[in-house]
Amino acid sequence: MGIFPEHDRRLKAQLVKRLSLKPNMRVLDLGCGRGAALSQLIEAVTDTGSITAIDRDQDSLDFMQTHFSNRLETKTLQTAQVDFRCLPLPYSTDYFDSILCHNVIGSIIDKPALLDECYRILKPGGKLLLSHHDFDTATYN
Numbered sequence: 001m002g003i004f005p006e007h008d009r010r011l012k013a014q015l016v017k018r019l020s021l022k023p024n025m026r027v028l029d030l031g032c033g034r035g036a037a038l039s040q041l042i043e044a045v046t047d048t049g050s051i052t053a054i055d056r057d058q059d060s061l062d063f064m065q066t067h068f069s070n071r072l073e074t075k076t077l078q079t080a081q082v083d084f085r086c087l088p089l090p091y092s093t094d095y096f097d098s099i100l101c102h103n104v105i106g107s108i109i110d111k112p113a114l115l116d117e118c119y120r121i122l123k124p125g126g127k128l129l130l131s132h133h134d135f136d137t138a139t140y141n
């Protein structure tokens, strides 16, 4: 959560809404950080869907695992430490219905390679929501 938690919560709600998630869906939170979007993602896919949250930062994953321990127990949430510079990602082709990638792509050097990988692991017709804060204009693109 950022320094403006209410703003961050509303922004994440907007992003999740744009994914048009439904129960049963399998969603990847790519670069999940401390899991600021997780509550809304979990709510959208309900108990019948699943969220996979990955990041390279173990401290963030530890924080998230503490806060979402009940979801980890029910297997509706899985987490993994993954570095996006090491491709392929450890998921099979056509695996996810949707991918959320917020405020991550800016720090990735080989952006096309990661986008190609997202395409591979998304099901046909799946949705990638890629957004990033534009620090110059303080808007989101």
Ligand SMILES: C[S@@+](CC[C@H](N)C(=O)[O-])C[C@H]1O[C@@H](n2cnc3c(N)ncnc32)[C@H](O)[C@@H]1O
Binding pocket: 001, 030, 031, 032, 033, 034, 035, 036, 037, 054, 055, 056, 057, 060, 082, 083, 084, 085, 101, 102, 103, 104, 107, 108
């Ligand atoms: C600004 S945070 C955004 C976190 C979350 N998506 C959110 O919106 O709150 C960027 C995240 O991307 C992760 N990240 C950056 N480069 C990465 C890489 N090469 N592999 C895995 N994670 C990476 C960082 O560890 C960090 O948690």
